[in-house]
Every structure is written in C-alpha cells, then in structure tokens.
Amino acid sequence: MRNKKTAAREKSPIVVNEAPKNKSTPRKNRASQSLGRKTYQARSKSRSRKGVNSKTRGRSRSRSRPRPKSKSKSPQRKSRPRSRSRSISIKSPVRVSSRVKNQTDKLYEDNSSKETILKDVIRRSISRELSQSKTNSYRVASTSSVLSYLPETDTINPDNNYTKSILKENNYPKKKISFSFIIPQWIKIITGLFIPPSVVLFLHIICKYNNCYIDKLNQFPKLENYFNLHISGLIIGFVFLQIFFSLLPIGKIVYGPPGIHGILQYRCNGLLCTFLTVGVVAGMWKFELPVTTINENLIPCLTFTIILSYFLGFILFLKGGKAPVIGLNPLCIVENKFYQFYKGREINPLLFGKINVKVLLIRTCLNGMLLINGIMALKIYESKKELSYALTTNLVINSLLVFDFFWFENYFPTTFEAMYEGVGCLFVLKYFLYPFFTLLITKNIIIHNLEIPLWNVVLTGFLFVTGYIVHRASNLQKAVFRKNPLNPALSHLETMSTNRGKKLLVTGWWGWVRHPNYLGFIILHWAWASSSGFSHGLPYAVPLTITLLMMIRAKRVDEFCGTRYQSFWNEYCNRVPYKIFPRVY
Template sequence: MGNSHQSRFRSDFHIPYGTGQGSQESSTGTCFGPMTMPSVKYQRGEMVMGRWPGSSLYYEVKVLRYDASSQLYTVIYKDGTELELKEQDIKNAAGFQTRSRSRSRSRSPGRRRSRSRSPARTTRRSSSRTAAAVATAAITESAPTSRRDAKLKDTPEVRLSPLKQTKAAENNSNNKHEKKEEKQKEENNTANKVNESESKVEAESEKNQGRYNLRRRKDDGDAKALEIKPEKLEEKDAKLAAASAASLSSPLDFGGKMGAYFWLLFLPAWVLFLVLQVNLEDPSLANFPPLLPPFEAFWDAQALGFVILWVLFQVLLYILPVGKLSEGMPLRSGERLKYRTNGFFAIAVSAVAVVAAVHQGVDLTYIHSHFLQLATASLLISVLLSIYLYVRSRYAAPEQLALGGNSGNVVYDFFKGHELNPRIKDFDLKFFCEMRPGLIGWCLINFAMALAEMKEQSLNAPSYSMILVNLFQLLYVLDGLWNEEAILTTMDLMHDGFGFMLAFGDLVWVPFTYTLQAYYLVSHPNLLSLPALAAIVTLKLVGFYIFRKSNSEKNAFRRNPSDPKLSHLKTIPTATGKSLLVSGWWGVVRHPNYLGDLMMALAWSLPCGFSHLLPWHYMIYFIILLVHRDSRDMSECRRKYGSAWDEYCRTVRYRIIPRVY
C-alpha cells in the first residue's frame, strides 16, 4: 500500500505495503546464579572487552549472565553473536584502550623491530587488513548465522607485498656504514608511525562499518601473503565482498524447493477458481467446485491485446521525465539505484484517459464480461516475464543476484527470483511492476465493476456499497502512489529477487483477487442503512490514520535515525548498532501498520454483507498472511538482534491487536 499495496502478495505472496518494512529492526534478559555463588567480577549488562575465540582480538561485548557451575560468562557481540567466555578472556572496558596503547609504546625498539617488517610492508599489511575486514563484514551481514560463523573462521588474512621500498628502507640497506644509533632511531620513528596509522585505519574501518569485525584472524605463520597491487585494492575487495555474499543463499521460504513446485501450480489455479466461483449466480461453497468451462472460454485474443496495451501505456508514463528521481537504499555493494517515482502522475493521467475513453463510447463493462479471459492473459504475461527474468539472471554478475533466490535449484530460484534488480538500461522492471500496471489496473477494474452494476441492476448511480468499496480501495492506492518513495525501503526492493512470485503477485494476484468485492456486488447488491454506512466509514478512516501514521514514523526513522526531528523518540539499542523504535504507535503494538491494514480490510468487506464467504477472501487471506509474517519476523529478529529483541518484546507486549494478540 503506502509502500506497496501490491506488496501485499509478496513475502507470503506479497507483504502489504508497510508489512515488509513493518517488521521492526529489532536484545535479552538473564538471571544470576544461586545466592551461594562466588563473587562475580563482571555484572549482567556490563559492557566489557571480550576476546574472539581463536584469535588475540578483543571486541566490545555485553555481559548477559554468569554460570557458576561452568564458571563461564555468556556475552553478546555487536552483531548479535552470543558466546561463552572464560574470565581470563574478558577485560574491563575502562582503560582497555589506554593499557593497550601504553603497552605498545613501552615496548623496546628491539622487540618492535623483530616483529615488524619494512615500514612499507607493514603499512601495506594494515591497509589490506582493513579491506579484508570490510569484505568480511559484507559477507557476515548477509549470511545466515551458521554460515557466517564458518566464514569468519576460514577467512584468510590478505597481505600486500610492496612494489618498491621506501627511501628510508633503501638507505638502510645500501648504506652499510650508517651509525647504529641513527638506524635504531629511524626504525623507532617508523614503527610509531605505523602503529598510529594502524590505529587510525582500524578506527575508521569500524566507524564506517557501523559494527565490529568479528572475523577470525589467523596467526602470522599460517597466513598466506598475497601479491596485490595497491591501486587495485579497493576494486578487488569490493568484488570479493559482493561475490562472496552472492554465493550464499538465505534460508529457503515457502516450503523450500518442494514448496516452490506446489506454489507454482496452486497459485494460478486458485486465482482461476476464485474468478469462476464469483461468476456463479450463487457463489456459495455448497456449489464447490464450480463447473469447468470449455478450454476456449479461458482464451480471448482481444483480451490479451487489451492487457498488453495497458502495460505498454503504463511503461510510457513511467519513462516520461516527469516526477522525482529517488535514491534507493544501499545495496550489498554500497550502490544506491535511482528510481523515477511518478506513480501519482501515472494514475492521474490514466484516470483522464479512462474518462475520455468512456466519453468516446468505449464500453468498460467488457472487463466484467471478460474477467476470466483477462485473468488468463495476465497470467500468461507474468509467466513469460518470469521466464525472461530467470534466463537473463543466468548472465548477471554475482553481485547482482538476490540472496533469497540463489539456492542453486532452478525451480525455486525461478519462483523466488534470481536477480535482485533486473534493469533494461535505467528501466527497473521490479519497481515498475510493483506499483504500476496491477495497482492502477486494480482501480480500473473496480470502476468497470461500478459501471457493470449500474447496467445489470438498471441503476442511475452505483449502490452505496459499490461506492464505498471503490472509494476505500482508491484511497488505498492513491496513498501508496503518493508515498511511492516509501516502497524503496521494503523487503521487495531491498532483498527479494524478481521472479515468478513477485511478477504473478503484481500482475495477477493484486488486480484479480483484490477486486472480488466489487465483482461480487455487481450481481449481489447489498443495501446499507445510514448507521451501518457511518460505522464502516469511521472504521476505514481510523484504520487509515493508524496505517499512515505508523508507516510515516517508521520510514522517517529508518531513513535517518539521527534526524533532530526524531530526537524525542524512544528506542532500544541493539548489538548490531541499530535501534528499535518503541515510540508512537510502535510503542503500542509491534506491528501497528498491520493493525491499520486489518481495519481497512474489514471496511472493504463489510459493504458486501454476510451472505457469502467469497467477498471475505481478502480479509481471510490477509489475516493468515500477517500471522505467518509475524511468526517469521519473530524468529528472524530474535536471531538478528538477540537480547535486544527480547527486551523489545517485554516493552511492547502485543503483536498486532492491543490486549488481544
């Protein structure tokens, strides 16, 4: 909706606009041992420096608890990793940096010299280590926990050999008669500069990453030096990080590989069943299954031409140099794509074109009478588009692939989407399909159903029920297109590949299942009293306010948490460096945008009455979708944010409905 109404099909066959983003970026309480336990040096919640297992590197961690029987501390690192450490592997954070510096400066020149190589070689090694840390951080950011740990363990340390020695080194090797005191003094100065350089580089690296680098650093004797030209360092590291991340795949959704086969067959069949069922004179479940019409009834060349013309018309409006060029969220490579966000302009021009067509005598009730053929044509286009997307993804660079659709299984990757942001030059296929032909087509179909009701029921104007359904859903779409930039922060755009799941959801599921209420009212009018009318309108407005307000709060906080305008918001810090919003509506329930969405969905269905279950399909589907989505959010956020997420859940107790669920 506001972020993508289409998005409603996604992640569980579309996450509602606001849903994919709706999930909070989301830390854990613990308890002490028995009263007879010995005195504990580090207390729960204390920030200390913990040694990463298998290395001599220390990182800032938070103490969660102490086990008296095993004498181990459970700590959590900044990336959410929880480990058990012995007391000797933990140091007090206060003064840790000072002691480290003083120890470095107090070392004798002899010790420092025996450990270091030439000044040039040491400096190169420092730069390389920083670059490797950046690459590793990119990998750990996208990898599942188990794979991330393996990557951290096995990541080699990259070193650079100097192309040429510094002038100081040449003088030291060529001038054999130089005084020993001068040589020692020069080496001392060089070593000090190197130490300072390493400190600055590492500090800058941690600052830029926004998280600690938890890679395992192998011992000097085991690490293999790689000869890399300095000027190619950044380019090589960027490619290494992107390729390594792209080679991984996130956990499989929707039943995995076997589930992909099921959904590929079930979803098209389900949409066709709904269209056949709603077309019955009595669409009761007692008449299930509906009679299957002859095969030729599914196909109409004119309907296919109509759908193609509609898509091409929306393409034309999308590529016009009208509207704002918006910047997307940073990708794994750090790149930020640009998008033409002129969706509101597109629906305004489309409305003018439709009104002009009706004025010229075009009979839009054709959409009602050929609903099945139009759905079949849209299904065919979505399948052809999905095949094209998968074929082109086979030639895409590794860094352009989506983690979720990179399983190696052809059917699963075809379903989930193999390439993250497929583009033809600057034309973004995924962004276009998310917000244009299906979403605006939804409004066109609803308008055609209103005309069909007037024709079939011999009315001079649409019924109140039809007017409410049209206005409510039009407001939903207009809000989404007016706030089109918000979709750039959704899971669809940031993480999901573009494959059959999104193509089918955008072009078939949204326009041909979200319009069932309007289609139902054409042949099954439902009279509304004035009190019922007022109650439904109030429900819609309250739901819309909650939906819009909560999404605005979240989008503003997600784009710039340090904005002074947001300084009054309450948050819970996490070990990843991000914070969880617990202010405004996000302090009432964990998914306030879901709550507003559900209220609006209820307002869409109530005008159809309670005679049949079919017009309530959207409401039923949406409840299942949101409950499933909430469950996935809970497990993912607990894994990602550890104890901070548990603290968040204690602070905000209810998931969607206050005091109920």
C-alpha cells in the same frame, strides 16, 4: 625455466612471497621454521633409510652450528627444494571459486555466519591449492602448516569443539541436513506457484456460473472460454502503457538503498501514471471503444494474467543469472534453480537501467485494480443510471487505497519489501493476483445487487479511518526515523541501539506492537469487505486471507531481524511482546 615459473606464479591467485635468504641461519632452523620439528625429524629419518648418511657426507644434522662459507661450489643434489619460511598474502579483491562458495553455503545458511566462517574456508582453499600446485617450486607438508602462518584469532573451524560452543552461545544456526532442507523448499514452491492462482480462478468461476455460491456448482467453462486474444492484447498494451508512463522525466527523485548500480534512484511519478491511465481509458470510453467488454471476459483476463506472471518470473530468473553478486538475493544463494525462480535472484532489478521492476509491478497492480473496479461500476451506471451505497463505498475505499500509496510513494524505498524482498515469480504473482482477488468484493455486490443501510456505511467508514490512521501513521513514523534518527519531531520517543549501528523504536506505534502497519493494513481490508454487508460470506475470504498472510509475514520479518540484530532483537521482543494484535498475537 625461470621465466616459466615466474609467469605461473603471476597467474596464480595466491601470492607466495619468499623470505630473504639468510646464509648465517642454520639449515636445521630454516627447515624447522617452515615445517616444524616433527616434520623435519620425519624427513631426516626417511633420508637415512634411503642411504643418505650424514657421516659419509661430512655433515652433522644434530648440531645447530652454521656451515662455514666455502668458495668452491659443491654439486647440488637433484632433490626436492626445502621449504623455507614464507608469508602468504591474498590479492585484493579475493577471487573465491564456486567450490569455496558452495562449501560456505553448505556450512551455514545465515549470512552473518557466512561472513565469519568464510575466512576459514579461504584458508583451507589456500592450503589445498598450494599443496596441489605443480607450478610452485615449494610444497606444503600439510594443511596445519599453512594455517599456522595465519592469525589464530581470525581462524574459525566449524568442526572444532571450541568453535561449536562459541556458535551455540551466540545463537548461530546449526548445520542443516540437505535432505531435511530440500523438502520445505519444494512444498513452498508448489504451494506458492499453483495454489493461489487456482483458488482465485475457482472463485471467479463460481461467481460467473453459480452466483458466487460454492455448494451448488454444477458446470465449468469449456477450454476455449479461458482464452481471448482481444483481452490478451489489452493486457499487454496496459503493461506497456505503464512502462511508458514510468519513463516520463516528471516527478520527484528519491534515493533508495544501495544496489548493483550504486544507490538506486526512484522517480515518484506513480500518481501521474494513474491520472494518465484513467485519462486514456476515459478517452476510449468517450469514443465508444469496447472498454467494458472486460466485464464479460474476466476469466480469460485472469487466465492470461497468470500465464504472464509465470513468463515474467522466468525472464527475471534469466536476468538475475547475469547480475553482480552485490545485487543478488541472499536467500537464493542455493543450488536449487526452482527456488531461485520462485523467490527471485535479484532484490531490485532494473528495466532499461532506469525503471525499478519492483515499483513497476506495484503500479501495474494498483492501477489495474482501480481500472477493473471502475469499469465494472461504469457498466452498472450505464444500465441503471445510479450507484448503490454499497458499490459507492467500495469504489471510494478502493480509490483511497491507490491514491494513498502513490501520494506517499517517496517513503516506499525505506520499507522491508523494497530493501529485502526478492523479485521472482512469487512477487509477480502476488501483485498480479491482488486486483482479481479483491475484485470478488465488487463482483459480489453487483451480482446480488446488494444494498446496505446507513449504519453499515458509518461502520465501514469508522473501520476504514481507524485502519488508515494506524497504517499510515506507523509507516510515516518509521520512515522519518530511518531517514533521520535525530529528528526533533521524534525526540520524545525512546530508542534502543543495536549491533549494526542502527536504532530501534521501543515507544510510540512501534512500542505498542512490533508491526502496527500490518495491523492497519488488516483493518483496512476488513472495512473494505464490510462495504458489501453481512448477507454473504465470500467477500470476507479477502480479509481472512490478508490476515493470515500478514501473520506469516510478521513471523518471517521477526526471524530476519533476529538473525540481523541477534540479542538486541530479543531484548526488543521482551519489551514489545505482541507482533500484530495487542494482547492476542
């Protein structure tokens, strides 16, 4: 019997250490230490009602004198053992059940408040498991008796009025009703997964069948015109080609933020992948392989890309289900599986344990955008033996954007997207649709055979240089500061300390607006659209959409930083009141 109890205690995740028996301690005091005076009095009354009288047994319950030692062993009562004072300790690491985790998630959605309130949830779980345990020889009278043994300074009860006042003073998020929280999630999922692909596909259909005019569309392609096995094979081969080039052990290794495999390593060989990809396509064109056939099959290419995005999002969803907790996306610790599929379960998933999936998707996007625009320009050159100013300017801007990212690829691990964005179906769709969305500018130039004057080329160049300086200079300043805040090159900049031990730049580019890199990115796309002239409005749907998305993203980043830095971020917002556009937004 004794061995069974010992084995049961070892299996239990909660260790109950009994205090050493002190025979000189009065029986009443021992009981009052564990249960309290009120609980002891209640038990004594219940025994007296059952007929157990203290006078008949020769014991006085009202006195606190110790019993004299007796050599004769009196027969023990077959009653429940009395609770003694004990210390409760938890084995390290703490194994928190899914029930406790779900209870924490329902309390607060914010991560910082979860860490604070988790202690109280664990304490309540301890008391519940102790009181319901049958293998333990002791029982706990109530939850408050267990909580009384734990430090009161660490106990946070979210239902307490005092705690509510503390949470309100520290701007912690309030409890949310599950019904009001589920509706925005479903709206986000439906909007993000179906509306962008449908809009991009619709715009390409009107460009193919109606010369990029929306008001006179009178026909749609048949169902068989949406699919092409040859084009699907080319896309799959292109993706595997990017995976193979990324596995090459060539390029500088940089270290990113900590992940599920420790500190992640990034091999910066994106520029090598671009040159090798262009070389392969140039070789196919040299040997007269049907490379330019993609121009006539853009709709099947886009259709298969959308299907491939959903498929990769589902694969990443399944892969994230087996990932350790440290690598999960904090925004997806919810029971809604569709939201996890939408936002991504992991922050930095790895392929073959070496390739970062996030970096691989970005390389596939940029190299694909460069190839599609180049192949369309190559088709025009084969027929006319020359390129217009508009098409040449468009190709130069496209190429510079691609080469700029890969040249400064070693700074990507310090960006918000690399450290906090989840890799889900939304992330895959965003980067797989971007080449086709920006292709509308090139397609509009080719369909209408647009020519722009020299002053338009100068205006486009001026906008591009301005946007590039703002975008790249602000990103470099932030990356260098994060790498070494004590860098002498940044000694003239003013900083502000935060509660996380990090510092925020309050002068320089980041003292002008809160997100100068987003401002530069927006100007770059307006310059790109201006390369098609001002006679058609469809190309300007690209910079308008990018502007709207950057404004939404700036708001989301501000909310994230406000939760992370709390009052320090509010002080920074007071010093830098504008998010993207100075004096406007």
